[in-house]
Amino acid sequence: MGGDAILTQSLTKDYGGGKGLFDLTLSVHDGEVFGYLGPNGAGKTTTIRLLMSLIRPTRGAATVFGLDTVRRSVDVKRVVGYLPGELAQFGGLRGDEIVGSFAALRPDVDRAFVGQLSERLDLDLGRRYREYSRGNKQKLGIVLAFMHRPRLLILDEPTGGLDPLNQQTFYALVRETRERGATVFLSSHVLSEVEAVCDRVGIIREGKLVKVADLDELNELHQRRIEVQFAGEPPLAALRAIRNVDQLVANGSLVRCVIRGDAGAFVRALGGAHVVALTSEEPSLEESFLAYYRSDAPV
Numbered sequence: 631m632g633g634d635a636i637l638t639q640s641l642t643k644d645y646g647g648g649k650g651l652f653d654l655t656l657s658v659h660d661g662e663v664f665g666y667l668g669p670n671g672a673g674k675t676t677t678i679r680l681l682m683s684l685i686r687p688t689r690g691a692a693t694v695f696g697l698d699t700v701r702r703s704v705d706v707k708r709v710v711g712y713l714p715g716e717l718a719q720f721g722g723l724r725g726d727e728i729v730g731s732f733a734a735l736r737p738d739v740d741r742a743f744v745g746q747l748s749e750r751l752d753l754d755l756g757r758r759y760r761e762y763s764r765g766n767k768q769k770l771g772i773v774l775a776f777m778h779r780p781r782l783l784i785l786d787e788p789t790g791g792l793d794p795l796n797q798q799t800f801y802a803l804v805r806e807t808r809e810r811g812a813t814v815f816l817s818s819h820v821l822s823e824v825e826a827v828c829d830r831v832g833i834i835r836e837g838k839l840v841k842v843a844d845l846d847e848l849n850e851l852h853q854r855r856i857e858v859q860f861a862g863e864p865p866l867a868a869l870r871a872i873r874n875v876d877q878l879v880a881n882g883s884l885v886r887c888v889i890r891g892d893a894g895a896f897v898r899a900l901g902g903a904h905v906v907a908l909t910s911e912e913p914s915l916e917e918s919f920l921a922y923y924r925s926d927a928p929v
Contacts (some may be wrong), residue, residue, distance in 0.1 A: 635782050638683065640690035651676045652837045653690070658815055663808050663827035666817040674817035675715050681815075682712055684758045694782060708736075708805045711780035713771045715787050725755035725762075725770055729777070736778045744879075747773045750799050761786050763789040776803060783807060785816040789823060800877035801827050821852055822912055830844040854893065858885045858929050861904035868899040 636658035643650045658664040666674050679685045681692055683703035683842040689697040690698045694706045720728050733739040748755050768791040775783055789797045804814055804827045820826050824831055833841040858890040872895045878887040889896050
C-alpha cells in the first residue's frame with residue numbers, strides 16, 4: 631500500500647456550452663475510500679467514464695496504479711471493479727448466466743465468494759434479468775464489481791435503488807474492501823452516504839473540482855431541516871442563541887429550523903422541554919451547495 635491508486639492531471643472533457651469536466655487534478659491514495667461528491671450533472675459520471683477509458687479526454691491525462699488510462703486501458707480494466715451508473719440490458723439471461731459470462735473473462739473469480747455476496751445482498755441469481763426490480767439490478771452490478779476482489783473499485787452512484795438494509799450491507803462491503811488494502815472511488819450526490827464510508831471527499835460542481843477534504847471538514851456543508859413539536863412553550867431564546875441554527879420559525883408550539891453542522895448544541899438546548907415529536911430531513915445536495923455558497927463560506 632502507498633502511493634496513488636488514481637492520479638489525474640488537468641483531465642478535461644469539454645462537451646461545449648460549459649458542459650463536461652474541466653482541468654481535474656486529483657490524487658486518490660492507495661488503500662483509501664474516496665468519495666466523489668456533487669449534484670446531479672456536476673461531472674461525476676464523465677470523470678468515471680474517462681478513468682475507464684469509455685470516452686477520450688479533450689486534454690489532460692489520468693493513470694490508475696501508474697497505468698495510463700488511454701494507452702493501457704485493457705490493463706486498467708484488469709485491476710478495476712467497475713459499477714456504471716446504468717447497467718447494460720441483459721434481457722432474458724439469468725443472473726447466474728450473467729455472472730458466469732463476466733467470470734469467464736477473469737480467472738480470479740471465486741464462485742464461493744460470489745455466492746456469499748449474493749446471499750448478503752439477498753439477490754436471487756436464478757431469476758432472469760428482465761424480471762429484476764431496479765434494486766435487484768443494482769445488486770447484480772455490485773456483485774459483478776466486487777466478485778474478483780479488485781485492487782480498485784470505481785463505483786458510480788452505487789446505492790441507487792437499494793433499500794436501507796441493502797445500503798448498510800453495501801457500506802459493510804466497502805469497509806471490508808478497505809480493510810484488505812484495496813481502494814474505493816465512489817461517486818454520490820448524497821452527503822450522508824459519503825460520510826458513512828469515506829476517508830476523504832472531493833467535491834465537484836459544474837465540472838470543476840472545488841474542494842478536497844477530510845470528513846470533519848464537511849461539517850459546514852451538512853445541513854438538516856428540523857421540525858419539533860413541543861407540548862408547551864418552546865425554548866426559543868435558547869434555540870435562537872445557537873450559532874449554527876438558521877431560519878428558525880415558531881408557530882405556537884411548533885418550531886422549524888435548519889441546523890448547519892453539529893446538532894449537539896441544538897439537542898442540549900431542548901433541555902427539559904417536553905418534546906412531542908421531532909423530524910429531521912436532509913436537504914438535497916444541490917440545496918446544501920446553494921446555502922454553502924450563499925453563506926460566503928471559504929471553499
